[in-house]
Amino acid sequence: MYKCFYCKKEIKPEHIRKRVRCVYCGSKILFKARTKNVTIQAR
Ligand SMILES: [Zn+2]
Numbered sequence: 488m489y490k491c492f493y494c495k496k497e498i499k500p501e502h503i504r505k506r507v508r509c510v511y512c513g514s515k516i517l518f519k520a521r522t523k524n525v526t527i528q529a530r
Contacts (some may be wrong), residue, residue, distance in 0.1 A: 492516035 489498045489511040497520060502510050507517060 488520045489517045490520040493517060 489500065489503060489515050490496065491498060491512060493514045493516070494509065494512045496509070496511045498509060498511075498517060505526065508515050509517060
């Protein structure tokens with residue numbers, strides 16, 4: 488999940504698969520949204 492730097496809306500990865508751009512405001516600056524309580528463990 489990504490977030491737009493400007494409008495702070497969540498953007499699904501499939502929306503920016505073709506072009507990295509906010510689908511709401513057209514911003515090209517996105518950042519990866521940090522989700523709480525997410526733990527990534529290597530098995
Ligand atoms: Zn936006």
